[in-house]
Amino acid sequence: xxxxxxxxxxxxxxxxxxxxxxxxxxxxxxxxxxxxxxxxxxxxxxxxxxxxxxxxxxxxxxxxxxxxxxxxxxxxxxxxxxxxxxxxxxxxxxxxxxxxxxxxxxxxxxxxxxxxxxxxxxxxxxxxxxxxxxxxxxxxxxxxxxxxxxxxxxxxxxxxxxxxxxx
Numbered sequence: 001x002x003x004x005x006x007x008x009x010x011x012x013x014x015x016x017x018x019x020x021x022x023x024x025x026x027x028x029x030x031x032x033x034x035x036x037x038x039x040x041x042x043x044x045x046x047x048x049x050x051x052x053x054x055x056x057x058x059x060x061x062x063x064x065x066x067x068x069x070x071x072x073x074x075x076x077x078x079x080x081x082x083x084x085x086x087x088x089x090x091x092x093x094x095x096x097x098x099x100x101x102x103x104x105x106x107x108x109x110x111x112x113x114x115x116x117x118x119x120x121x122x123x124x125x126x127x128x129x130x131x132x133x134x135x136x137x138x139x140x141x142x143x144x145x146x147x148x149x150x151x152x153x154x155x156x157x158x159x160x161x162x163x164x165x166x167x
Contacts, residue, residue, distance in 0.1 A: 035071075035166065036063065037073070041075060041077055071111065074108065075108055076106060083103075084101075102124045103121065103123045105120065106119070120160060122157070128141065128142055
């Protein structure tokens with residue numbers, strides 16, 4: 001009798017969660033883009049451009065083209081910058097923490113050259129603790145943090161592209 005009551009309670013909880021529109025983050029990564037084709041003005045060796053291109057192609061709704069004349073929208077990078085600054089020092093004056101910053105400024109133009117999304121800046125910051133006895137491990141952690149920021153940056157770009165109102 002007690003197990004049956006727990007079963008009914010669990011069933012009611014699951015039914016309530018599904019009825020309210022609850023969805024795990026990332027489980028519905030398809031964005032409704034306001035254009036069919038896009039040109040990405042990234043260098044060929046850009047890891048950010050590669051990841052953004054992969055995410056756009058995975059949506060099945062947007063074609064990434066290599067000719068800007070054939071695109072409904074053109075994504076233009078104004079600047080991309082990664083910095084590493086000292087955040088804090090220990091009592092001996094040695095670095096204890098760094099602040100990693102990844103900044104991207106971009107704009108989006110339509111096929112006619114009209115700016116549909118003005119210069120937009122996205123700044124991501126992550127702290128990195130530092131220990132002199134673990135230099136190689138901290139270099140690897142720094143690379144992982146930059147990769148994580150890049151993934152976050154791509155998701156923010158996709159959300160902003162989906163919010164563009166075509167002219």
